[in-house]
Amino acid sequence: MYxxxxxxxxxxxxxDQLLKNWITANISFGEAQTIIPGLLSFTKVHNTGAAxxxxxxxxxxxxxxxxxxxAIILPLxxxxxxxxASLMYYTGLVFMxxxxxxxxxxxxxQGFVVDMFQLDFINFPIFNIADLALTIGVALLFIFVIFFDxxxxxxxx
Numbered sequence: 001m002y003x004x005x006x007x008x009x010x011x012x013x014x015x016d017q018l019l020k021n022w023i024t025a026n027i028s029f030g031e032a033q034t035i036i037p038g039l040l041s042f043t044k045v046h047n048t049g050a051a052x053x054x055x056x057x058x059x060x061x062x063x064x065x066x067x068x069x070x071a072i073i074l075p076l077x078x079x080x081x082x083x084x085a086s087l088m089y090y091t092g093l094v095f096m097x098x099x100x101x102x103x104x105x106x107x108x109x110q111g112f113v114v115d116m117f118q119l120d121f122i123n124f125p126i127f128n129i130a131d132l133a134l135t136i137g138v139a140l141l142f143i144f145v146i147f148f149d150x151x152x153x154x155x156x157x
């Protein structure tokens with residue numbers, strides 16, 4: 001199951017990059033194409049910041065944050081693999097790493113991240129697959145720490 005989770009993580013990075021390349025080739029900057037009326041559109045934007053365009057234009061900051069994130073996540077991921085830790089914990093780490101790598105590739109290649117998913121039913125920032133993976137990964141880790149981490153500590157004691 002751990003190997004499958006890694007494959008899913010690699011697929012997330014691949015799908016993120018493929019969709020970003022497709023969006024770049026087929027949709028003009030700022031253009032919106034409806035996918036599901038009233039629900040979802042593809043809207044091509046360039047984000048030089050983080051979530052909600054915070055720290056906009058601080059590319060050096062994101063290189064530093066990416067290096068720190070990878071330096072923290074990778075050893076935790078290796079340890080979780082070796083110890084066959086909770087699959088929820090492991091999956092959270094894999095998704096966080098996949099999202100981090102997906103957005104880093106954009107920043108390294110072009111100095112900005114391509115975002116495209118626009119939720120038409122709510123005023124919400126436009127995002128991409130890597131952002132979604134990061135969010136799911138953080139949510140999984142949060143749920144694990146709040147509800148399950150103590151159970152595992154008691155099992156090991």
